Amino acid sequence: MAFVIFLVPCFVVGTDMAFSCQNADDFVGASSPGDIIIGGLFAVHSEMLHPDEEPIKPVIQNCAGFEIQVFLQTLAMIHAIETINNSTLLSGVTLGYEIYDTCAEVTKAMASALRFLSKFNSSENAVEFKCNYSDYIPRVKAVTGASYSEVSMAVSRLLALQLIPQVSPASSAEILSDKIRFPSFFRTIPSDFHQTRAMTHLIHESGWNWIGVIATDDDNGRFALESFGVQAMVNNVCIAFKEMLPAYLSDSTFHTKVDQAIEKIVKETGVNVIVVFMRQFHVLKLFKKAIERNVNKIWIASDNWSAAVKISTIPNIRQLGTVVGFGFKSGDISSFQEFLRNLHEKPTENNKFLREYIMLLSVCAHLEYHDFQTCIANQSQDDLLENDGSKPQFWRDDFLNANVEPGFIHRTMLAVYAIAHAIKRQCKDRDCKDPSAFTPWELLENLKKVTIIDADKEVKFDSNGDMSTSYDVLLWKEIDGHMEITTMAEYDAEKGGFIFEDEEKKKDFLALKKVQSTCSQHCRPGQVKKVTESPHTCCYECVYCPENHYSNQTDMDYCHRCNNKTYWAPTNSTTCYRKTIYFLAWTDWFAIFLLFLSAFGIVLVLSICVIFTKNLDTPVVKASGGLTVCYIILFSHFLIFLSTVFFIDVPTEFKCKTRQALFGISFTLCISCILIKSLKILLAFSFDPKLQTFLKCMYKPIPTVVTCTGIQVIICTSWLIFRTPFVSQNFSIPRAIILECNEGSIIAFGIMLGYISALAFICFIFAFKGRKLPENYNEAKFITFGMLIYFIAWIVFIPVYATTFGKYLPAVEIIVVLISNYGILCCTFLPKCYIIIYKQETNTKSAFLKMVYTYSSKSAGSVAVSRISLDSKSSSLQATITDSCKTENDSVNGNCHFQVPGQPLIKGKDLPENAARTMARKRVSSI
Numbered sequence: 018m019a020f021v022i023f024l025v026p027c028f029v030v031g032t033d034m035a036f037s038c039q040n041a042d043d044f045v046g047a048s049s050p051g052d053i054i055i056g057g058l059f060a061v062h063s064e065m066l067h068p069d070e071e072p073i074k075p076v077i078q079n080c081a082g083f084e085i086q087v088f089l090q091t092l093a094m095i096h097a098i099e100t101i102n103n104s105t106l107l108s109g110v111t112l113g114y115e116i117y118d119t120c121a122e123v124t125k126a127m128a129s130a131l132r133f134l135s136k137f138n139s140s141e142n143a144v145e146f147k148c149n150y151s152d153y154i155p156r157v158k159a160v161t162g163a164s165y166s167e168v169s170m171a172v173s174r175l176l177a178l179q180l181i182p183q184v185s186p187a188s189s190a191e192i193l194s195d196k197i198r199f200p201s202f203f204r205t206i207p208s209d210f211h212q213t214r215a216m217t218h219l220i221h222e223s224g225w226n227w228i229g230v231i232a233t234d235d236d237n238g239r240f241a242l243e244s245f246g247v248q249a250m251v252n253n254v255c256i257a258f259k260e261m262l263p264a265y266l267s268d269s270t271f272h273t274k275v276d277q278a279i280e281k282i283v284k285e286t287g288v289n290v291i292v293v294f295m296r297q298f299h300v301l302k303l304f305k306k307a308i309e310r311n312v313n314k315i316w317i318a319s320d321n322w323s324a325a326v327k328i329s330t331i332p333n334i335r336q337l338g339t340v341v342g343f344g345f346k347s348g349d350i351s352s353f354q355e356f357l358r359n360l361h362e363k364p365t366e367n368n369k370f371l372r373e374y375i376m377l378l379s380v381c382a383h384l385e386y387h388d389f390q391t392c393i394a395n396q397s398q399d400d401l402l403e404n405d406g407s408k409p410q411f412w413r414d415d416f417l418n419a420n421v422e423p424g425f426i427h428r429t430m431l432a433v434y435a436i437a438h439a440i441k442r443q444c445k446d447r448d449c450k451d452p453s454a455f456t457p458w459e460l461l462e463n464l465k466k467v468t469i470i471d472a473d474k475e476v477k478f479d480s481n482g483d484m485s486t487s488y489d490v491l492l493w494k495e496i497d498g499h500m501e502i503t504t505m506a507e508y509d510a511e512k513g514g515f516i517f518e519d520e521e522k523k524k525d526f527l528a529l530k531k532v533q534s535t536c537s538q539h540c541r542p543g544q545v546k547k548v549t550e551s552p553h554t555c556c557y558e559c560v561y562c563p564e565n566h567y568s569n570q571t572d573m574d575y576c577h578r579c580n581n582k583t584y585w586a587p588t589n590s591t592t593c594y595r596k597t598i599y600f601l602a603w604t605d606w607f608a609i610f611l612l613f614l615s616a617f618g619i620v621l622v623l624s625i626c627v628i629f630t631k632n633l634d635t636p637v638v639k640a641s642g643g644l645t646v647c648y649i650i651l652f653s654h655f656l657i658f659l660s661t662v663f664f665i666d667v668p669t670e671f672k673c674k675t676r677q678a679l680f681g682i683s684f685t686l687c688i689s690c691i692l693i694k695s696l697k698i699l700l701a702f703s704f705d706p707k708l709q710t711f712l713k714c715m716y717k718p719i720p721t722v723v724t725c726t727g728i729q730v731i732i733c734t735s736w737l738i739f740r741t742p743f744v745s746q747n748f749s750i751p752r753a754i755i756l757e758c759n760e761g762s763i764i765a766f767g768i769m770l771g772y773i774s775a776l777a778f779i780c781f782i783f784a785f786k787g788r789k790l791p792e793n794y795n796e797a798k799f800i801t802f803g804m805l806i807y808f809i810a811w812i813v814f815i816p817v818y819a820t821t822f823g824k825y826l827p828a829v830e831i832i833v834v835l836i837s838n839y840g841i842l843c844c845t846f847l848p849k850c851y852i853i854i855y856k857q858e859t860n861t862k863s864a865f866l867k868m869v870y871t872y873s874s875k876s877a878g879s880v881a882v883s884r885i886s887l888d889s890k891s892s893s894l895q896a897t898i899t900d901s902c903k904t905e906n907d908s909v910n911g912n913c914h915f916q917v918p919g920q921p922l923i924k925g926k927d928l929p930e931n932a933a934r935t936m937a938r939k940r941v942s943s944i
Contacts, residue, residue: 044077044117044132047091047368051113052450055098055436056133058162058172059091060084060121061370063298064266077128080120082266082298083377085420086325087164088370089357090186091116093426094161095368096356097433107441110449115157118370119168121265121296126168130175133157137452150179154453158460159184159436161429165296166190166237167264173202180458184435186428189320190240194481201461203482205431206320206345211510213245215343215488216292216317218513221252223526225290225534226555226572228317229257231278231303232294235264241294241319253574255536255555257288262299271302279306282314289534292317297325308333315532318342323491324422329500340493341529343508345424346486348472353426357417378416424489431471435478439464485510492525542569542591545576561589564751585752596748599824600756601665608665611831618658618839625846626651628853635860637849641796646690649722650845653687657838664827673742673758678733680834681769685729688776689722691845695783695800696721729772736765747822755824774811777804799844806840 046061063082098112117129135142137154147153159182163169169188176183177200185193185204193199194208220228230245232238242259249256260278263271282291291314293300300322308331315338322328323342365372381392440449442463447454468477476484492505505525507516517523540546540559545568547558562568566576567590579586584593601608629647632638641647656679663676697718736742740762747755760766784800814833821829852860 045115046118046370047095047116049113049367051111052452053110053440054113054115054157056157056160057091057094057114057116058119058126058129058160059087059116060164061087061091061118062120065120065122065125077125080118083373086422088374089417089421090425090429091370093353093429094433096353097430101437106437110444119163121165123168123171126163126172127175130172133160133181134179153179155179155181155457158457161432163188166193167235169193170236173199177201180461182457182461182464184432186432187425190237191244192240194483196481203464203478205428205435205484207485207510208483209241209244212320212343213248214513215508216245217248217252217254220254220290223529226254227257227288227534227536228254228290228292229282229285229288230292231260233264233296233299234261238294245292255553257285262295266298275303275306279310279312282312283310287536289532290315290317294319297322297328300328304328304331304337308336311336313338316340320344324424324502326420329493329502334500335495342491343488344491345428346489347423348427350423350426354418434469435464435467438467438469490515539571542571543589544568545573564588567592582748583754596752596754598754598756600667601824601827603666607828611661611828614835615658615661619655622651622655625850628850632853635853636862637852637860641849650687650690653683654838654842656683657834661831661834664831668744668756668758670744673744674737677742678737681733682726682729684773685776686726688773688780689725691800692776692780693718693721695780695797725776732769732772736762740765749822757826777807780804799848803841803844807837810836
C-alpha cells in the first residue's frame with residue numbers, strides 16, 4: 018500500500034504572462050526528451066522576488082538577477098549531453114534533461130526536487146510514499162547541481178530518500194562529504210577543506226596573520242567560516258573580525274549589513290587582508306560600496322567568485338587593491354566555446370533560459386559592456402514580461418565567451434560525463450532504452466566506481482564522493498588598462514604546496530609579501546613572542562630569548578634551548594655557540610711557573626744525590642742513615658715532583674688514575690723512611706730504659722717501610738678498582754667547560770691523605786722527642802720542622818680545595834704538593850749539604866766524636882745523678898750538683914768530678930767503665 022502525493026509545484030500567477038506558471042511543465046527551465054532523463058538544478062537567477070507583505074498563499078514568485086555565469090553552466094550541461102548523444106559512449110541510448118532554476122532559494126529548489134522524485138510516466142506527477150523504494154522508478158535517474166551548498170544540502174536530503182545520485186559542479190561545503198547524512202551526493206570539485214587550507218597556506222607564507230573574514234549568513238558561509246577558522250588556527254593566523262551578510266539580496270537588512278562590514282574594514286587599519294566567502298552578487302554589492310569608501314586591501318577570493326568577470330569589470334575595480342583567489346582546475350572547453358558561437362542558431366522553445374537571455378540582449382543592447390552586464394543582472398522576469406515583443410531581437414557573440422568561467426564550465430561537463438559513464442556501466446547487460454531497466458540506487462553503485470579520462474589523467478570519486486583536483490591560484494592583474502584574471506600558481510590539494518610555472522609568476526607571489534597585515538610587528542631571530550592580554554595569539558610582544566636559549570626564525574613561539582651542555586647562548590641569540598674548553602694547559606703562565614718549580618725540585622734532588630754520593634764516607638752522610646736510605650728518600654721526592662706533571666694539560670683517564678696514586682705511594686715511602694730515621698736517632702740517644710726497650714721492638718727498618726708503604730698501595734689499588742678517578746666536564750661556569758679529573762671517591766682520596774698524615778704525625782712525635790740532640794747533627798729538629806710545614810700546607814689545602822673551582826683547581830693541589838715536598842726535602846737534606854759544603858771541618862770523625870762525647874758526658878752525669886737520687890730514696894732531696902769539667906779533654910780523660918751533697922765525691926775516671934767514652938762509642942756506632 019502506498020500513499021500518493023500529487024505534485025503541482027506551480028501556481029497561477031497570471032494568464033497573460035509569458036513566464037507565469039500554469040502547470041508543472043511550465044516550471045521547467047530547459048528540457049529535452051531522451052531514454053534516460055538527467056535533472057539539473059542551477060541558480061540562473063540570483064534572487065526570488067518577494068511581495069512587500071508576508072505571503073498569504075503558497076505561490077512561487079518570479080525571479081530577478083539573471084546570472085550569466087550560471088546560465089553558461091546550464092548550457093555546458095546541455096552541450097555535454099548533446100555531445101554524448103552524438104557519440105558512441107552509450108551505444109544508441111539517448112540522454113534527456115530537465116533543468117530547473119533554483120533562484121538561489123532552497124524553497125524553489127525543493128519544489129524542483131519533488132518533481133524529480135515523482136513517479137515515471139505518472140500523469141499526475143505523483144510521488145508515492147513507500148517503505149521500500151528499491152523498485153521505484155522516478156522521473157529522473159540522476160541530478161546535476163546545485164550551484165550553492167546550502168541548496169545542495171536540502172536537495173540531497175530529499176533525493177537520498179530514493180538514493181538518486183546527485184553530482185554537483187559547484188557545491189563545496191565540507192559537510193557534504195559526510196556519506197551518512199548525504200549518501201547519494203557527489204561532486205566534481207574538492208571540498209572546502211582543501212580550499213580553506215590553501216587559503217591559510219597562502220596567508221601564512223605571505224607573512225600575514227591578522228585578517229578579516231566576510232561570509233554569507235547561510236549554511237555554505239557558516240561551514241566555510243568554520244573550516245577556515247580551524248585551518249587558520251593550525252597556521253597561526255588570527256581572525257580580527259568576522260562579518261556575516263544576509264544570504265538573500267531581498268533581505269531588508271542587506272544594505273545596512275554591507276555598510277557595517279565596510280565600516281569595520283575601514284576601522285581596522287591593521288587588517289590589510291580580507292577573506293571573502295560569498296556569492297558573486299553579494300561580492301558585487303560589497304565591492305561597489307568599498308570603491309565608494311576608497312578601501313584598498315588584499316582580497317582573498319573563494320572559488321565562488323574568484324574568476325567572476327562581471328566583478329573584475331566593475332569600474333575602478335583597481336582602487337580596491339589586489340584580488341587573489343582560488344579557482345577550480347580547468348580543462349579543454351574549446352568544444353563548448355564553439356557551441357556558444359553557434360548558440361543563436363539553437364531553438365528556444367524548450368529553453369526558457371536562452372529565450373530570456375535573448376530578450377535581455379534586446380533590452381540592454383544600447384549599453385556599454387559593464388553597463389550592459391549590469392542591465393542584464395538588474396532585469397527581473399516581470400520587467401521582461403512588460404517589454405516582451407516590443408524590442409527587436411539582438412545577439413552579441415562576444416558577451417557569453419567573455420563571461421565564461423572555465424573551471425565551473427569544465428566541472429559541469431565533467432559531472433555529466435561521470436553520470437554517463439555510470440550509465441554505460443549499468444547498461445552493459447540490459448536494454449536501457451527502457452527507462453525502467455534500472456533504478457537510481459543501482460546507478461549510484463556504479464557511479465562510485467566510475468573512472469574518467471580528463472586531460473590524459475584518470476579522475477574518479479574518492480570515498481567521500483569528492484574529486485580531489487588541484488586549484489588554480491588566480492591573480493587579478495591590470496594589463497593594458499583592463500583587469501585580467503591570470504593564473505599565478507597551482508595549488509596541489511593532495512601535497513598542500515604551491516607550484517609556479519615560471520619566475521615571473523613567482524615574483525607576483527613575492528610582491529604580495531610586501532603588504533603587512535599583522536597585529537604585532539614580527540619578532541626578529543633572537544626574540545620570542547610573549548602573549549599579551551589580547552585573546553588573539555597573533556597579538557604579542559617581542560622579548561629576548563634568555564641565556565642558553567635561542568631563536569633562529571621570525572615570529573617563533575618559544576626559544577629553543579641549547580640542546581647540549583657543551584653549547585651556550587647569550588641573551589638575544591640566534592644560535593648556540595660551543596663552550597670554550599678550559600684546562601691547565603702547558604702554555605698557561607701559572608702552569609709554566611709550577612712546572613719550573615717542579616723542575617727545580619728535580620734538579621735539587623739530583624744535586625743532593627750527587628753531593629751525597631761524592632761524600633759517601635763522611636759522618637754526615639752516615640748519620641743521615643746511609644746512602645741507601647738517602648737514595649730511597651730522594652727517589653721518593655723525585656717521584657713526588659714528577660707527579661705534578663700529571664696535573665697539567667688535557668686530563669686523560671691515565672693521568673687521572675696515575676697522579677694521585679703516584680703522589681700517595683711516593684709520599685708514603687718518603688715519610689716511612691723518615692720515620693725509620695726518627696726511630697733510629699731516638700734509639701741512639703735515648704737513656705730511658707723503658708723507651709729503649711720499646712724503640713728496639715719497633716725498630717725494624719725494612720719491614721716497617723714495606724708495611725707502611727704496602728698499606729698505601731692497598732688503599733690506592735682499591736680506590737682504582739672500585740671507584741676509579743675519571744675525566745669529567747665541569748659546567749659550573751656558564752660559557753665554559755672545565756675539563757678536570759673527578760677523584761671518583763672523595764672518601765678514598767681522604768683516606769689516602771689521612772693515612773699519610775697519620776704517618777707524618779707519628780714521625781713528628783718521634784722527631785719532637787729527639788729535638789735536643791747534638792746541635793750540628795740534630796736531624797730530628799729539622800724533621801720536626803719539615804713535618805710542621807707539611808701539616809700547615811695540607812690543613813690550608815682542605816678549605817681552599819673545597820671552595821676553589823675552575824681550571825686552576827689542579828694548581829692548588831700542585832702548590833700544596835710542592836710546598837710539603839720542598840719543606841721535607843729542604844729540612845731533611847739542606848742542613849747536611851750546608852755542613853758538607855761550607856763546614857767541612859766539622860764533617861770529620863774526630864769532630865763528630867767530640868760533639869757526641871760532650872753530649873754523652875752530660876747524659877751520663879744525668880744518669881749518675883738519677884741513680885744517686887734513686888739510691889738515696891729521698892724524695893725531698895734538693896741536691897746541688899757540681900760539675901768540674903771545663904773542657905772536652907777533661908771529660909774524655911776522666912778529670913771531672915760530680916759532687917752531690919751528703920754523698921762521696923765521684924771523679925770522672927771512677928765512672929763505671931769510663932762511662933763517657935763508652936757512651937760516646939755506643940752513640941757513634943748506633944748512628
